[in-house]
Amino acid sequence: MHVLTDADLELAENSLRELFPESLKVYGYLLNINRRKPHNQMVISDAWPDFNVIICKQKQQRSQDREGDFNIYSIYSRDRESLKKLLSSDGALDWSTFTLLGGVDINHIDAVKELCAHQNITSKIEGIMFVLMLEDLSHLKEPESIPGYQIVPLSVEHTDLVNSTWKYGGNQNSYNSVRNYISNYPSWCVMDCSGRPVSWVLLYQHSALGLLYTLPEHRHKGYAKMLISIMAKQLWEMGYPVYCFVEEDNEVSYQLFTSLGFRHKPDYRAVWFQLNERMV
Structure with missing residues (x-):
């Protein structure tokens, strides 16, 4: 197991840029780490510089945000055997605690299942995801003037509202994550004349679009398409990958993003895989 240094992280970012879409989640983390965004990540690989696996994991376990609460590992792997070998190495993974492996290549998930069986721990697939990436801006929606509303970035005073509607929100740790996203990464919202957001989109620490939400009474007006389009153009200009x-x-959601030109690799899915039961 190799722990990547600051210099290694710069090189890894350049290498992973050539390996989309499989590398997107890890690449997104490295992009922000290398731009000195706040983080609690350490990055390990199976070898260096000729790596087959790179994993972003928490430095401080159980940090007071959703990433620490869920003990999320973000994984890029070229092949199943290399992934299996790194996860088996000393210090790579704590097999005794709840862990969520995020972004595991569906073609390599059997290797993780075999390790769990060997360790005699409970495990399950939590979710299987399309990785939708935008490489052509021609289908994006042009911003429109909305009488009585503004299109502006979110501010930290909106953290409670966003946290209360987030699928993974509703507690203090998720609140801390949302506040971090708003404070350090791009976000956009449609805001009414009272200063209340009615629709919004944020960016995760791994650079994926997320937390997209429109209040029920404001749906079917095209707000989500417009906000995604604005965010996509901003990220494109910043040199970020545009994906979700x-x-x-x-x-x-699939129809929404594909209507704007987002596409996925037909034979690739990213799996969120749970180890052990989570203690609530």
Whole structure:
């Protein structure tokens, strides 16, 4: 197991840029780490510089945000045997605690299942995702003037509202994550005349679009398409990849993003895989 230094991280970012879409989640983390965004990540690989696996994991376990609460590992792997070998190495993974492996190549998931069986721990697939990436801006929606509303970035005073509507929100750790996203990464919202957001989109620490939400009474007005388009153009100009994760059974989100030109690799899915039961 090799722990990547600051110099290694710069080189890894350049290498992973050539390996989309499989590398997107890890690449997105490295992009922000290398730009000195706040983080609690250490990055390990199976070898260096000729790596087959790179994993971003928490430095401080159980940090007071969703990433620490869920003990999320972000994984890029070229092949299943290399992934299996790194996860088996000393210090790579704590097999005794709840862990969520994020972005495992579906073609390599059997290797993780074999390790779990060997360790005699419970495990399950939590979600299977399309990795939708935008490489052509021609289908994006042009911004429109909305009488009585503004299109502006979110501010930290909106953290409670975003946290209360987030699928993974509703507690203090998720609140801390949302506040971090708003404070350190791009975000956009449609805001009414009272200063209340009615629709919004944020960016995760791994650079994926997320937390997209429109209040029920404001839906079917094209707000989500417009906000995604604005965010996509901004990220494109910043040199960021423009991508998101959409669960296989989320037809509404899939149709929304593909209508704007997002596409996925036909034989690739990213798996979120749970080790051990989470203690609530």
